[in-house]
Amino acid sequence: MALSxxxxxxxGALSRIRLTDDEVERFAGQLSSIxxxxxxxxxxDTSGVEPLAHALPLHNVLREDEPRPGLDPQKAVGGAPESxxxxxxxxxxxxxxxxx
Amino acid sequence: xxxxxxxxxxxxxxxxxxxxxxxxxxxxxxxxxxxPNSRVCPVCLGMPGVLPVMNxxxxxxxxxxxxxxxxxxxxxxxxxxxxYYYPDLPKNYQISEYxxxxxxxxxxxxxxxxxxxxxxxxxxxxxxxxxxxxxPEDGACSVVDLNRTGTPLLEVVSEPDIHxxxxxxxxxxxxxxxxxxxxxxxxxxxxGQMRFEPNISLQIGTDEKGRPRFTPISEIKxxxxxxxxxxxxxxxxxxxxxxxxxxxDGYTLERLGKSTRGWLDDREETFxxxxxxxANDYRYFPEPxxxxxxPDRKWVDTIRAGLPELPEHRRRRFIKEYGLPQYDAxxxxxxxxxxxxxxxxxxxxxxxxxxxxxxxMMQDVMRILNxxxxxxxxxxxxxGDVAEVSDMVVTGTINRSTGSDVFAKMLESGKSAAEIVExxxxxxxxxxxxxxxxxxxxxxxxxxxxxxxRGGKERALGRLIGQAMRATGGKANPKVVREILxxxxxx
Numbered sequence: 001m002a003l004s005x006x007x008x009x010x011x012g013a014l015s016r017i018r019l020t021d022d023e024v025e026r027f028a029g030q031l032s033s034i035x036x037x038x039x040x041x042x043x044x045d046t047s048g049v050e051p052l053a054h055a056l057p058l059h060n061v062l063r064e065d066e067p068r069p070g071l072d073p074q075k076a077v078g079g080a081p082e083s084x085x086x087x088x089x090x091x092x093x094x095x096x097x098x099x100x
Numbered sequence: 101x102x103x104x105x106x107x108x109x110x111x112x113x114x115x116x117x118x119x120x121x122x123x124x125x126x127x128x129x130x131x132x133x134x135x136p137n138s139r140v141c142p143v144c145l146g147m148p149g150v151l152p153v154m155n156x157x158x159x160x161x162x163x164x165x166x167x168x169x170x171x172x173x174x175x176x177x178x179x180x181x182x183x184y185y186y187p188d189l190p191k192n193y194q195i196s197e198y199x200x201x202x203x204x205x206x207x208x209x210x211x212x213x214x215x216x217x218x219x220x221x222x223x224x225x226x227x228x229x230x231x232x233x234x235x236p237e238d239g240a241c242s243v244v245d246l247n248r249t250g251t252p253l254l255e256v257v258s259e260p261d262i263h264x265x266x267x268x269x270x271x272x273x274x275x276x277x278x279x280x281x282x283x284x285x286x287x288x289x290x291x292g293q294m295r296f297e298p299n300i301s302l303q304i305g306t307d308e309k310g311r312p313r314f315t316p317i318s319e320i321k322x323x324x325x326x327x328x329x330x331x332x333x334x335x336x337x338x339x340x341x342x343x344x345x346x347x348x349d350g351y352t353l354e355r356l357g358k359s360t361r362g363w364l365d366d367r368e369e370t371f372x373x374x375x376x377x378x379a380n381d382y383r384y385f386p387e388p389x390x391x392x393x394x395p396d397r398k399w400v401d402t403i404r405a406g407l408p409e410l411p412e413h414r415r416r417r418f419i420k421e422y423g424l425p426q427y428d429a430x431x432x433x434x435x436x437x438x439x440x441x442x443x444x445x446x447x448x449x450x451x452x453x454x455x456x457x458x459x460x461m462m463q464d465v466m467r468i469l470n471x472x473x474x475x476x477x478x479x480x481x482x483x484g485d486v487a488e489v490s491d492m493v494v495t496g497t498i499n500r501s502t503g504s505d506v507f508a509k510m511l512e513s514g515k516s517a518a519e520i521v522e523x524x525x526x527x528x529x530x531x532x533x534x535x536x537x538x539x540x541x542x543x544x545x546x547x548x549x550x551x552x553x554r555g556g557k558e559r560a561l562g563r564l565i566g567q568a569m570r571a572t573g574g575k576a577n578p579k580v581v582r583e584i585l586x587x588x589x590x591x
Contacts, residue, residue: 065156067122070127091240093242094235
């Protein structure tokens with residue numbers, strides 16, 4: 001399954017990655033070969049097989065609702081490129097794109 | 101095209117914070133007034149190599165809410181990653197339940213103007229909240245506080261069964277009441293613990309093939325008050341009508357699909373955020389770091405057994421069992437603790453009937469709660485104390501207005517009604533001979549009103565009764581005073 005140049009650019013845009021023309025070409029080939037490899041699985045007859053949600057044979061791994069101290073605030077923002085007054089500082093964003 | 105009256109068709113997505121002590125996937129405390137980035141850890145900061153672990157309480161509260169909404173709990177629920185880039189989302193994806201949520205189906209009956217309408221529930225699922233992004237007035241920067249990141253968030257998605265702005269508001273209010281009743285969430289609107297996203301379309305007649313014709317769906321994001329829900333929906337209904345009138349062939353769901361809009365509270369209008377073409381591509385896929393939730397029947401049954409009587413059921417029972425008017429039943433069941441207090445009050449009263457007790461609740465107890473902005477559990481008197489004072493009024497020991505004074509003094513001092521009445525000599529007097537003397541004096545001192553009443557002005561009687569009450573320091577039985585006055589002036 002060959003991935004088109006536009007598809008690679010779209011995936012790049014969704015991942016916030018700027019790609020050069022060379023990279024687009026190279027990644028198109030690499031991504032296509034990955035998809036081809038996955039496509040092989042389609043040769044198997046999986047009707048009657050439950051979809052697998054998780055590789056581990058586990059469920060209901062839960063913890064009790066008891067608070068524990070986290071990171072020191074200094075440390076929390078310490079690794080960020082910029083911080084001020086305990087906040088992370090980021091380039092100004094205006095539109096509320098949050099979709100939580 | 102037909103000229104049928106448009107029918108607003110509205111579904112609602114509601115997000116609410118669950119009442120847990122810790123976050124959804126890590127043990128950081130959920131606190132609303134902590135210093136910025138002081139309730140965070142490598143998990144909620146999205147550091148590489150960390151492993152999220154589910155909060156049992158959050159899962160149980162979600163199941164509790166789904167059950168109270170008459171939904172079913174599937175045998176299997178799983179987690180998915182929803183990808184998008186925003187500075188308040190450190191992992192660059194939100195953990196959510198995409199296609200196999202914890203709760204499926206159900207409904208909520210919503211009272212409005214003395215009637216009830218039913219809103220279908222599509223699904224109830226768990227996810228995590230994002231952080232808080234702020235935009236200081238000065239500079240070219242925004243700042244981020246990630247304390248809220250990872251807070252357990254319950255999303256309740258309704259069917260498009262809401263048909264007006266008033267219904268949209270009532271649905272939100274009823275859902276909030278239910279969540280608070282169940283202790284699923286505190287739903288404090290000021291703290292942003294509850295947010296609404298109505299999806300609005302108008303059904304306008306049918307197309308040439310007889311299928312319903314819809315205007316494009318607009319979803320209004322992040323409304324955080326009931327008032328804004330009502331106004332934003334009303335605005336959108338009017339806007340859709342206008343757009344449709346201007347271009348009946350172009351303004352259709354088929355052509356324009358769904359768009360996302362914001363609400364400007366100060367200007368009371370919506371604005372376009374994203375059209376169909378710019379819609380997000382979230383690239384959902386199963387979350388490899390979390391194993392599925394398999395709610396076994398025993399677990400679900402235990403949660404079901406712990407459900408209290410739900411507000412709508414209780415409201416109807418109050419009308420039937422206590423003979424209360426719709427209004428009283430609605431007021432008394434709005435808060436679970438108030439409703440509990442009232443029922444205990446009615447049980448412990450010897451002489452006060454249920455309707456009289458409802459009046460005491462609304463005129464005295466709840467007035468104080470509103471004035472002091474406190475919960476009923478925070479006042480120092482219990483249902484038995486209110487029963488004591490209202491019984492004294494019903495049996496004639498004190499009059500109604502003295503009753504209210506005694507109630508206020510009970511709150512202040514913590515003393516019993518009997519003690520206060522005794523100490524302050526407040527007991528009402530119904531003694532005819534004593535009151536006759538008072539009435540004679542009042543008539544002599546107020547010849548004007550006495551003459552007015554004789555001349556047929558019924559209202560003058562009230563002034564004379566008031567004078568007699570004042571003369572006795574409020575202790576006279578107003579019924580007896582009235583009888584004596586009427587007898588004397590008419591006789």
